[in-house]
Amino acid sequence: MSATSQHTHPTPRVVPAAPRPTRTGRRRSGAVARAPWLLLTPFLALFALTFILPIIVAVISSFTKVTRRGLFGEAGITSSFAGFSNYAQALADGNFIASIGRMLLFGVVQVPVMIVLCTILALLLESASARWPGFFRAAFFLPYGVPGVIATILWSFLYVPGLSPLYSFASVFGLSPDFLGPNTVLWSIANIVTWSYTGYNMLIIIAQLKAIPGEVYEAAKVDGASPVRVAFSIQLPLIRPALVLTTIFSIIGTLQLFAEPQVLQSVSPAIDSQYTPNLSAYTTAFAYNDYNVAAAQAVLIALVAFILSFAFLAVTNRKSS
Amino acid sequence: MTTTANKPSTRRPAKLAAADRKKPSTIVVTGVLVVAALYFLAPVYWVVVASTKSTADLFATNGFAFASNFRLWENLSQVLSYDGGIFVRWFGNSLLYAGVGALLATYIAAAGGYALAKYKFKGSNLVFGIILGGVLVPGTATALPLFLLFSQMGLANTYWSVLLPSLVSPFGLFLCRIYAQATVDPALLEAARLDGAGEIRIFHTVGLRMLTPALVTVFLFQLVGVWNNYFLPLVMLSDTRLYPITLGLNNWLSQVNRLPEFYQLTTGGVLLSIIPLAIAMVVLQRYWRGGLTEGSLK
Numbered sequence: 367m368s369a370t371s372q373h374t375h376p377t378p379r380v381v382p383a384a385p386r387p388t389r390t391g392r393r394r395s396g397a398v399a400r401a402p403w404l405l406l407t408p409f410l411a412l413f414a415l416t417f418i419l420p421i422i423v424a425v426i427s428s429f430t431k432v433t434r435r436g437l438f439g440e441a442g443i444t445s446s447f448a449g450f451s452n453y454a455q456a457l458a459d460g461n462f463i464a465s466i467g468r469m470l471l472f473g474v475v476q477v478p479v480m481i482v483l484c485t486i487l488a489l490l491l492e493s494a495s496a497r498w499p500g501f502f503r504a505a506f507f508l509p510y511g512v513p514g515v516i517a518t519i520l521w522s523f524l525y526v527p528g529l530s531p532l533y534s535f536a537s538v539f540g541l542s543p544d545f546l547g548p549n550t551v552l553w554s555i556a557n558i559v560t561w562s563y564t565g566y567n568m569l570i571i572i573a574q575l576k577a578i579p580g581e582v583y584e585a586a587k588v589d590g591a592s593p594v595r596v597a598f599s600i601q602l603p604l605i606r607p608a609l610v611l612t613t614i615f616s617i618i619g620t621l622q623l624f625a626e627p628q629v630l631q632s633v634s635p636a637i638d639s640q641y642t643p644n645l646s647a648y649t650t651a652f653a654y655n656d657y658n659v660a661a662a663q664a665v666l667i668a669l670v671a672f673i674l675s676f677a678f679l680a681v682t683n684r685k686s687s
Numbered sequence: 688m689t690t691t692a693n694k695p696s697t698r699r700p701a702k703l704a705a706a707d708r709k710k711p712s713t714i715v716v717t718g719v720l721v722v723a724a725l726y727f728l729a730p731v732y733w734v735v736v737a738s739t740k741s742t743a744d745l746f747a748t749n750g751f752a753f754a755s756n757f758r759l760w761e762n763l764s765q766v767l768s769y770d771g772g773i774f775v776r777w778f779g780n781s782l783l784y785a786g787v788g789a790l791l792a793t794y795i796a797a798a799g800g801y802a803l804a805k806y807k808f809k810g811s812n813l814v815f816g817i818i819l820g821g822v823l824v825p826g827t828a829t830a831l832p833l834f835l836l837f838s839q840m841g842l843a844n845t846y847w848s849v850l851l852p853s854l855v856s857p858f859g860l861f862l863c864r865i866y867a868q869a870t871v872d873p874a875l876l877e878a879a880r881l882d883g884a885g886e887i888r889i890f891h892t893v894g895l896r897m898l899t900p901a902l903v904t905v906f907l908f909q910l911v912g913v914w915n916n917y918f919l920p921l922v923m924l925s926d927t928r929l930y931p932i933t934l935g936l937n938n939w940l941s942q943v944n945r946l947p948e949f950y951q952l953t954t955g956g957v958l959l960s961i962i963p964l965a966i967a968m969v970v971l972q973r974y975w976r977g978g979l980t981e982g983s984l985k
Contacts, residue, residue, distance in 0.1 A: 513932075520731075661831065
């Protein structure tokens, strides 16, 4: 800040919009009033185009019914208000409901496993006993740089019998796994997601661990607390905000699952075109060309994600108070 | 900021750590970390090995051991030359979408975040509230309606259809606003005003410079976000020449059942696409840390 001293006025005006009586002053205050909107304009314009308009379009088309006249719609297309009929159709689709249930099952297992795993890794890396923490941190974080599609292609090679060394590895132990079967492929997807995001979540937790003041550790040391005791009584309670944040992002991410199952489809016949909610909406839109029902499905997916996130927040808030 | 107060805590006292190293707990902890590292690195190691093999060896030899026939360069040159070098084009497209997209998105988010942090004006809270809601809206929820919108505007299946949505980062604006509130000194802005600098110029000379650490983080987040994006380009693009690398490689993978030589193309392509981002991840690790604390602590 030393560079500022030569500019600093004896009585610095802190409020930027302070009107001054001179003519130039009035012009300046007008510029100050316009400036924030000028700076915000590019963002707001793009935000309106890519967030607000699509949401409006989605909500409107989810309440619209398109009727085609003639055999192929060649006699014209009319749109009319449909009420909740698109929603009723989406909710009556057993496969769509089943896909939401599948993702709930997935989330109930995968999210806790991943959060526990990344918390353990973060605590171990930050413990005094860890050797080469820099190398391990980089190794754990590396999969985050591999796009979900590429990660799935990578793992799909490790899931395919004949190509994967994992099968010969498992047969040594007398196991004959089937990574792509109807009952197991969900957990093969869970493995890909865990592989991709554990390191990223670990970094969020490490950041919060580093913010714990050193005196807290000193005091625990004086009291003779063991490292395990320190982890449970000091570190875990203090990194709660990071754990809540990573859990919410993981819940939202779980409901959005798309790339992994869509790519795995080419090697696993157990994954149908409505395996996840997003895959279902994609199929409805592009295979059945029913954009209105697809819009209703997209709105429902977003709603379920919101409800789950807020429910989780409400539960954690009640526990803490 | 509290960097000086935090310093003692970021590194445990060296004497303490040295004493702990001798304990058996070091062996246990390091053992667990090694097992975890094997899990995270094994698939990457597999693809390195696989891309050195011929298609026959890929199925005939152990996946974690190199075959005697080392064909890495042949495989890679095949990846780069197949279909008139389409892979290079996909790579370039990904660079364009992610690089240009993230760069502009960072600048746009910085301008918005700075404006919301440093000016008091009517409606600023409303604007910020709406944008914050945007952080929570998942990208896949807007992709489908965005396609409907863009196809009406004639933008679907063009570079713009992927680039335009990549320019908006509500999370980036959120981060820049927090950072600008904490670091950009109002007295400094007033001094620049007294020197006769215009408001926009002040943002470019004073604001952007002081926001630099946050800008790096926003840029990285957006870069990885766009580079990894699959749903949006899948929905928007039908012309394979506009594909980013993720879509292109999936296109190759979907042909392996009919034509086994696509295994070689896909593994080689995966290897080439992982290398640049893996290096970036490891080298730029410290920037992730700084930015994430800003987002999660306040």
